[in-house]
Amino acid sequence: MQRITISLDDALLDFIDRFGEGRGYSSRSEAIRDILRETAAREEMQADASAPCVAALSYVYEHETRDLARRLTTAQHDHHDLTVATLHVHLDHAECLEVAVLKGPVAAVREFGDSMVTQRGVRLGHLHLVPVEGHAHPPHKPHK
Numbered sequence: 001m002q003r004i005t006i007s008l009d010d011a012l013l014d015f016i017d018r019f020g021e022g023r024g025y026s027s028r029s030e031a032i033r034d035i036l037r038e039t040a041a042r043e044e045m046q047a048d049a050s051a052p053c054v055a056a057l058s059y060v061y062e063h064e065t066r067d068l069a070r071r072l073t074t075a076q077h078d079h080h081d082l083t084v085a086t087l088h089v090h091l092d093h094a095e096c097l098e099v100a101v102l103k104g105p106v107a108a109v110r111e112f113g114d115s116m117v118t119q120r121g122v123r124l125g126h127l128h129l130v131p132v133e134g135h136a137h138p139p140h141k142p143h144k
Contacts, residue, residue: 041131049107056128057100057113064094065121072116079112
């Protein structure tokens, strides 16, 4: 491991200290290493759309929106090769939270995630991508 020296303005140093304390890091170095690892992983996935990844897709939706629950379920069935598992939670009488674990090429996972969270009646959608090491699978071919 190499030691480096960096210069930071007060605002960035305050952020790193708050971030580190909030997450329970034992040192600034550990906090900065994790920030850099996350940024590096995100950049690598941007560079290679065929790279394998796993992802957590979460979204809140209004279950009374016309045909929305059916459309979301159909989309997951149509992409069964990407969908590993789904958790469905009833938040109240009107809204549901779903969390889908996905696995596949970055581009296919992103495209599927975008198609889910842009449905009318879906809100607060978020896709968290995580790169994985290992062999790549053939490119995703959506069902017709």
